[in-house]
Amino acid sequence: MHVSGKKVLVTGGSRGIGRAVVLGLARAGADVITCSRSENEFATGLAAELKEIPGEHHVVRADVTSADDVAALIDECRVRFGRLDAIVNNAGVISHVPFAELDLDEWRRVVDSNLTAAARIIQAALPLLGAGASVVNVGSRVATVGIPLRAHYTAAKSGLIGLTRSLAKELGPRGIRINVVAPGPIQTETETPPAVLQRYQSMIPLGRLGRPDEIATAVQFLASDQASFINGEVLNVDGGI
Secondary structure (H helix, E strand, O other): OOOOOOEEEEOOOOOHHHHHHHHHHHHOOOEEEEEEOOOOHHHHHHHHHHHOOOOOOEEEEOOOOOHHHHHHHHHHHHHHHOOEEEEEEOOOOOOOOOHHHOOHHHHHHHHHHHHHHHHHHHHHHHHHEEEEEEEEEEOOHHHHOOOOOOHHHHHHHHHHHHHHHHHHHHHHHHOOEEEEEEEOOEOOOOOOOHHHHHHHHHHOOOOOOEOHHHHHHHHHHHHOHHHOOOOOOEEEEOOOO
């Protein structure tokens, strides 16, 4: 997959799927800027690992729900790279709340992090995106099936599909592609309780959770020149769930 020399922004890259995406792109020859909401051991560890990979890579602090932080992040990309060939909107949050108890602040927190932030990043970055650029939004398989206790998260990820399909038609004439990668259950640094693990394994035909690198590979494909005619699509990476 040809991403060598591409200038890429990945939001929320300090851990989990985002970290795998950042490292995968960097190792494939892309120059990567990524962000973390706070300066923590995950961000510090990622920065150290990226120093060992050839290319120009940077980890910066930015909260993608903040308009000022988004503006500063895009300006960082402009100053360091001059352009963006790909954006991966990975940053997001999740919580588990019965709908009857879901207050407006938590609704807004989850929707702003998973949906509004992606729209804001794309809009702010438009001057840096030229013909051939690719935007990959990291969604979720739950967007089309739903799941209890996560109405706000599911709504946000469903909205991400709508945003993607609309922008694919609006930005396509400029040569900008936009797609969604929708992961199923993925094993990250967070330990999965045995009961939950067993339930997921029984639901997934392949009998296991996915790995972050398996999502990163799908993201890299959509960001690459090999996916040059794929636009407005949702790629489920879920083990057949």
